[in-house]
Amino acid sequence: MAAFVPYTYFQCPCSDSSTLAQSSGSNSPSSAHPDPDDGGIDDDSDRAFDPRAPRSNYSLYPLEYLLYCEDCHQIRCPRCVAEEIVTYYCPNCLFEVPSSNLKSEGNRCTRSCFQCPICIGPLAVTSIETKPDPNLLAAPDSASHSGPYALTCSYCNWTSTEVGIKFEKPNSIHAQLAKLRNGGTSRLTAKERKERRKDPAYTSQRAAAGSERESSDWQEDLDLETQFANLKLFYQSQLADPNSADHGLSSLGDLGFSSPSSLSRIMSIYTGGSLHDKKAKSRVGAMREALESDEGLQLADLDESAAISRLRQEGYDGTASTEQLLEQPPNLGEEHLHGRARFTAELRPIPYLLRTKRSKRCPVCRHIISKPEAKMQTTRFRIRLVAGSYIPSIAIRPLSLSGAGGSFSSSSTTTVPGAPLEPLKPAHFLLTFKNPIFETVKVTLGTPARTPGRFASKVTVLCPVFEIGANTDVWDEALKDSSGSDRDGRRRRGKGDEGGGGGSGGGGLTNQIEVGKIWERGRNWVSIVVEVMPASLHLREDEGDLPLREEEDVLEIPMFVRVEWEADVGGDEVGSAAHGRDSKEAREKRELAYWCVLGLGKIRRS
Amino acid sequence: MTSYCRPAILSPKVQQGESKQSFPHCIKQPCSFPKIPQGRLLKSQRKITMSSKRHSIVPPVSQSGPKPPVQFSSSITISDSALLTGTNLIAISSESVIHPRAKLDSLAGRINIGRRCVVHERSVVGAVGTSGRITEAAVTLGDYVTVEVGASIEAGDTVIGDGTTVGVGAKVGAGAVIGKHCTLTPHTEIAAGEVVPDFTVVYSNGLRRPDRRGIAELKNKGQIRQIDVLRRMIPSNPAKFD
Ligand SMILES: [Zn+2]
Ligand SMILES: [Zn+2]
Ligand SMILES: [Zn+2]
Ligand SMILES: [Zn+2]
Numbered sequence: 051m052a053a054f055v056p057y058t059y060f061q062c063p064c065s066d067s068s069t070l071a072q073s074s075g076s077n078s079p080s081s082a083h084p085d086p087d088d089g090g091i092d093d094d095s096d097r098a099f100d101p102r103a104p105r106s107n108y109s110l111y112p113l114e115y116l117l118y119c120e121d122c123h124q125i126r127c128p129r130c131v132a133e134e135i136v137t138y139y140c141p142n143c144l145f146e147v148p149s150s151n152l153k154s155e156g157n158r159c160t161r162s163c164f165q166c167p168i169c170i171g172p173l174a175v176t177s178i179e180t181k182p183d184p185n186l187l188a189a190p191d192s193a194s195h196s197g198p199y200a201l202t203c204s205y206c207n208w209t210s211t212e213v214g215i216k217f218e219k220p221n222s223i224h225a226q227l228a229k230l231r232n233g234g235t236s237r238l239t240a241k242e243r244k245e246r247r248k249d250p251a252y253t254s255q256r257a258a259a260g261s262e263r264e265s266s267d268w269q270e271d272l273d274l275e276t277q278f279a280n281l282k283l284f285y286q287s288q289l290a291d292p293n294s295a296d297h298g299l300s301s302l303g304d305l306g307f308s309s310p311s312s313l314s315r316i317m318s319i320y321t322g323g324s325l326h327d328k329k330a331k332s333r334v335g336a337m338r339e340a341l342e343s344d345e346g347l348q349l350a351d352l353d354e355s356a357a358i359s360r361l362r363q364e365g366y367d368g369t370a371s372t373e374q375l376l377e378q379p380p381n382l383g384e385e386h387l388h389g390r391a392r393f394t395a396e397l398r399p400i401p402y403l404l405r406t407k408r409s410k411r412c413p414v415c416r417h418i419i420s421k422p423e424a425k426m427q428t429t430r431f432r433i434r435l436v437a438g439s440y441i442p443s444i445a446i447r448p449l450s451l452s453g454a455g456g457s458f459s460s461s462s463t464t465t466v467p468g469a470p471l472e473p474l475k476p477a478h479f480l481l482t483f484k485n486p487i488f489e490t491v492k493v494t495l496g497t498p499a500r501t502p503g504r505f506a507s508k509v510t511v512l513c514p515v516f517e518i519g520a521n522t523d524v525w526d527e528a529l530k531d532s533s534g535s536d537r538d539g540r541r542r543r544g545k546g547d548e549g550g551g552g553g554s555g556g557g558g559l560t561n562q563i564e565v566g567k568i569w570e571r572g573r574n575w576v577s578i579v580v581e582v583m584p585a586s587l588h589l590r591e592d593e594g595d596l597p598l599r600e601e602e603d604v605l606e607i608p609m610f611v612r613v614e615w616e617a618d619v620g621g622d623e624v625g626s627a628a629h630g631r632d633s634k635e636a637r638e639k640r641e642l643a644y645w646c647v648l649g650l651g652k653i654r655r656s
Numbered sequence: 657m658t659s660y661c662r663p664a665i666l667s668p669k670v671q672q673g674e675s676k677q678s679f680p681h682c683i684k685q686p687c688s689f690p691k692i693p694q695g696r697l698l699k700s701q702r703k704i705t706m707s708s709k710r711h712s713i714v715p716p717v718s719q720s721g722p723k724p725p726v727q728f729s730s731s732i733t734i735s736d737s738a739l740l741t742g743t744n745l746i747a748i749s750s751e752s753v754i755h756p757r758a759k760l761d762s763l764a765g766r767i768n769i770g771r772r773c774v775v776h777e778r779s780v781v782g783a784v785g786t787s788g789r790i791t792e793a794a795v796t797l798g799d800y801v802t803v804e805v806g807a808s809i810e811a812g813d814t815v816i817g818d819g820t821t822v823g824v825g826a827k828v829g830a831g832a833v834i835g836k837h838c839t840l841t842p843h844t845e846i847a848a849g850e851v852v853p854d855f856t857v858v859y860s861n862g863l864r865r866p867d868r869r870g871i872a873e874l875k876n877k878g879q880i881r882q883i884d885v886l887r888r889m890i891p892s893n894p895a896k897f898d
Contacts, residue, residue, distance in 0.1 A: 169860055206859040207839055207867045367864070394865075 053468025056446035061645040062127030065109030100502040101647040116437035119412040131410040158401035162223040166203035167397035173201040281346030449478040470654040473586040484575040485518040496610040505585035513578040521574040612643040736893035764811035765794030785810035
């Protein structure tokens with residue numbers, strides 16, 4: 051079993067409908083949250099966050115996944131931001147595709163980028179060398195690579211010659227492939243099809259084929275695209291046909307609809323024709339269906355004996371998996387639906403799906419909170435407001451109290467990181483809050499005394515209110531330290547900063563767990579201790595207890611974090627510029643509050 | 657290395673983090689691609705993060721154990737830092753190349769290496785497996801066999817057919833019989849005693865498909881060219897092993 055790694059997840063306010071409704075009503079940060087004066091945690095307990103609720107999985111994110119809107123002063127998650135596409139590009143050749151091309155040519159790379167239909171590895175264009183000629187052996191390098199080309203996968207050794215596809219040129223494979231059907235026969239364009247029909251040899255062959263089957267249902271095999279084009283053409287001609295348009299409901303044409311015939315047809319569909327006399331009904335039915343393959347009719351070929359015999363021959367391994375079929379691009383000169391590829395031997399190369407670069411907008415104020423550089427070759431961002439640079443990160447470390455030093459000496463355990471927690475034995479964890487902003491922040495923590503869920507563990511945050519220093523220049527701190535008396539001076543305990551010099555002599559070893567005291571403090575970070583009493587996972591199955599669910603043995607504590615700080619009144623905000631100039635020194639109280647979940651460890655199963 | 661058909665177009669490899677292309681995974685098997693962030697995931701859904709630390713899998717090169725009797729063709733190329741050990745005969749036929757730090761172990765039986773084979777660095781031919789069986793012929797490589805870097809072929813009547821490539825880090829179990837012109841893709845594992853028919857590609861955690869390229873001869877030609885280069889690159893010192 052892999053060792054457990056403690057984790058912290060933050061909740062995005064978008065999952066809480068009440069918060070979102072409030073914050074959308076006003077952009078003021080304080081109104082987006084429960085009133086700070088309401089006494090905080092205790093009053094919140096009725097809506098305490100349950101990390102095990104099924105919905106919670108969708109609102110909890112690691113800090114790295116979260117963004118932050120500077121205008122709303124609120125966390126934004128991938129679920130609630132609005133995304134806009136900046137660029138489309140091919141992941142293989144890295145060419146940007148203009149969105150106009152996208153509309154006409156679809157969302158796949160139209161150059162020569164293909165994936166293997168078997169294993170999705172990238173395909174390379176290779177020349178198919180002719181069989182080695184014994185005369186050429188002397189000078190093997192003189193063989194020119196002019197021959198036909200094929201796509202080959204260097205991983206699974208698939209090659210497009212397996213489906214009978216060869217290319218004449220090594221470039222613009224996409225265009226060449228569109229004209230090729232499996233087996234190498236070229237796909238006819240509509241024009242070529244028409245010309246072929248004029249060919250006397252073809253018509254006689256067609257007649258022969260028709261008589262062979264002793265019926266008139268001989269049809270051309272159309273691929274999907276051609277069939278669709280034929281059908282579309284046919285229906286358009288039907289709609290335009292004046293004979294079918296002129297009937298009982300023609301008076302509706304005066305209503306100003308552009309295509310009265312289509313409207314009346316729709317009307318008759320909904321009314322079922324019962325409103326009209328028989329005559330009108332028969333006239334509505336004047337629009338006929340397609341009857342020939344020229345009109346887009348394709349009879350289903352229900353004879354599957356060929357497929358069955360092939361299945362017998364090739365077995366299960368010869369059939370394409372669902373994933374492989376899903377990867378297959380549609381409409382690429384494919385055969386009719388009924389003859390759709392079902393065997394791996396029929397799969398065609400997959401043109402690469404284009405990828406996108408996206409910018410992200412705040413769902414409430416519509417400001418852009420993340421915008422990548424449009425150019426494909428760079429991975430930089432123009433705007434990227436990540437939550438990690440606004441809200442304190444929380445790191446979790448098990449705290450082992452070595453021997454008699456701890457005031458809770460009875461509870462001292464040798465804590466190995468990732469080791470399971472003993473049920474009903476107090477354990478301590480060090481939470482380190484690191485402040486990313488350039489202001490001193492005041493943090494207030496709130497946890498329910500017992501974790502929600504079937505196995506309620508007791509939780510005590512020993513120091514729920516503390517301040518973290520500003521994220522000032524690292525060198526400021528270093529210089530301050532070296533000029534000071536003690537390098538360890540920054541390792542100050544407790545709230546009183548003056549006590550640092552004396553306390554540092556013993557270092558961290560003699561640190562004692564005291565209620566209301568900070569464990570350790572640094573330039574922009576503070577460590578506090580949380581004590582947990584893990585619940586016993588004892589189940590009474592005879593009393594109908596359900597067995598443990600997945601990850602139910604993980605001790606997770608919900609924690610409400612409120613961060614308060616004072617910031618300069620936003621001078622960069624539009625509209626407040628003039629106002630900001632007057633009161634440049636004015637400070638504004640800011641506040642941010644959110645739930646997060648701390649995964650501390652697994653409780654040992656009894 | 658073994659590119660016999662020169663790619664007419666070299667597709668540029670994507671290197672930027674965001675647009676990173678997937679490793680040729682198999683789409684026939686369920687595989688866990690990193691999906692779009694879906695918030696917190698259960699343990700079973702979490703992506704396993706690999707340690708970024710690089711470990712060397714090189715066994716310390718030291719001539720330990722007995723010095724085996726050898727039977728070399730005069731045209732072979734063998735680096736003097738290749739590691740030959742064991743008690744049984746190691747026979748290498750003409751024009752084969754043994755890279756530095758390749759290990760041939762004949763403790764569990766005779767090792768036969770055919771003509772124009774290439775045994776790459778850090779590979780082990782004749783690894784004494786779990787069975788510890790001692791047989792007449794521990795490992796037999798046919799002609800034109802390539803054993804790529806870090807691959808391991810266990811001893812015990814194991815046969816690798818002509819023209820077969822044993823991919824990087826692949827493992828062939830004791831007594832397996834690999835047919836001719838097969839390709840074992842990197843990190844493939846062939847169980848002990850398995851029989852792989854001719855022209856099989858083993859890929860993506862053991863899936864198999866026939867190789868229909870029909871380029872065995874071209875491949876051999878490529879091997880000859882490669883050996884040509886290697887002979888000039890690797891200082892050969894067969895005398896060391898006599
Ligand atoms: Zn959200
Ligand atoms: Zn491309
Ligand atoms: Zn492939
Ligand atoms: Zn906003």
